[in-house]
Amino acid sequence: MKISVNAQSSIKIESDKIVYFDPFKIENETHDADIIFVTHDHFDHFSIEDIKKIEKEDTVYVIPDSMYNLLGGENVITLYPYEKTLVEGYEVETIPSYNANKDFHTKEKGYLAYIVTIDGKRIYVCGDCDQNEDNKKVKCDICFVPIGGHYTMDYVEAAKYINELKPDVVIPTHYGDIVGDKLDGERFKELVDKDIKVELYLNK
Secondary structure, three states, X not given: OEEEEOOOOOEEEEOOOEXXXXXXXXXXXXXXXOEEEOOOOXXXXXXXXXXXXXXXXXXXXXXXXXXXXXXXXXXEEEEOOOOEEEEOOEEEEEEEOOOOOOOOOOHHHOOEEEEEEEOOEEEEEOXXXXXXXXXXXXXXXXXXXXXXXXXXXEHHHHHHHHHHHOOOEEEEEOOOOOOOOOOHHHHHHHHOOOOOEEOOOOOO
């Protein structure tokens, strides 16, 4: 499995299939996406301009049901929170992704976080959120967590959450661009328990 993070929460995972989450600020036209997951409709997570650079004729799109009018059509799978399904052979679970004490991402909007099993690893992509009653219960091997603050957890809050969640590997996202300082990844790493591996991809 090969993982890369582009900007914000733009994630690419390469295994037997090529999977993207929230593609954003994509530089090259690769047209290689087998599956594109979108967590919600904010511009830095749902960018048609960037989707067009990676999509191909048979790309499968996975989106919140609340986004159907924005990206409905063939090869589009719409999901609600608390669903379990198979997408191109991958086990996919959804939970709501929302803020606990802010109005940017409310639970009522139906935004999604995804837990996708790839190569036997449960990979949890949080979306834009704070620690909340739903995501405290997640069991995962690898977690992509936002740390930039303002719209999501900041790096201190994210480290506290990860130390409670206890994944094997955590990859911080959503900092060093629109929100969050470029050094927040290192600050986050210092606060995470040493038995959890922290991988930094953004702003190297």
